[in-house]
Amino acid sequence: MSSPNQELASYRASCHCGAVTFTIRTPSLSDHQVDRCDCSICSRNGYLLIHLKRADVDFHTDLNNMVSYSFGDKGGAHKFCPRCGSSAMVEFNENEDSELWINVRLIQGIDLQKLNYKDLDGKMMQPIYKAPQIATTPDQSSTPSAVSNFKRYNANCHCGTVTYTIHIPSLSDHQANSCNCSICSLNGYLLVYPERQDVVFYSGYDHLSDYAFGTKMVTHKFCPTCGSSIMIDCNGFAPVGVDPLAINVRMIQDIDLNKLKFRYTDGKNLF
Ligand SMILES: [Zn+2]
Ligand SMILES: [Zn+2]
Incomplete structure (x- = not known):
């Protein structure tokens, strides 16, 4: 001050x-x-x-x-x-x-x-935050890819309304994207890009708010209760045969952001 x-x-x-x-x-x-x-x-x-x-x-x-x-x-x-x-x-x-x-x-x-x-x-700091349990049955009938080196990560928005799993190679082996474009920078996105089927929602998907801007080709989804930015749905605007979601690794339970590897994208000057 x-x-x-x-x-x-x-x-x-x-x-x-x-x-x-x-x-x-x-x-x-x-x-x-x-x-x-x-x-x-x-x-x-x-x-x-x-x-x-x-x-x-x-x-x-x-x-x-x-x-x-x-x-x-x-x-x-x-x-x-x-x-x-x-x-x-x-x-x-x-x-x-x-x-x-x-x-x-x-x-x-x-x-x-x-x-x-x-x-x-x-x-x-007390009280220690307790992440919600992920239910045993998903909200959506989605079957993650059966890839042997994929790891399951549990994730949730802060209030716990939105719970989901992400199936990707171990984060110790691959980089998250830190971008300085307007939305990544303002909403704090740190992104990985699993295929749509490799993100399975167990609760709260229908609760998410949508936000689109500019060309409105992609949709930002955040929890309207706690403000956590969950992901960017690329809506299929990606190379042929690929349907990725851009998922914010900040939501992964017990993640240590200091231990992640990042690549940096100069989105401010690209998009
Ligand atoms: Zn929430
Ligand atoms: Zn606003």
């Missing part, structure tokens, strides 16, 4: 679809440490947080445009856009002198590679 004599810079921020916009006043982001926490909600929803006084945030759209999601001891309300799923901030109470924790992913024109991060071990 700012001290009285520090010069403040203004940054405009918005969710991906633009339904939520605000301006923050803060010391230059190059002087900030941005919290990168591995707790259940930060790692799933891709939060990169700075702490601001509420008075240093001007909303250009109604705060009520966002959905609030709380869990556990209900210490904070996690706010995200119901149209595009971008997680915007964490609010602790509505007092004027309270803090808002702002997700810097929403700051327009930000280069996430250039920020200074402070890694926080939130995973061990």
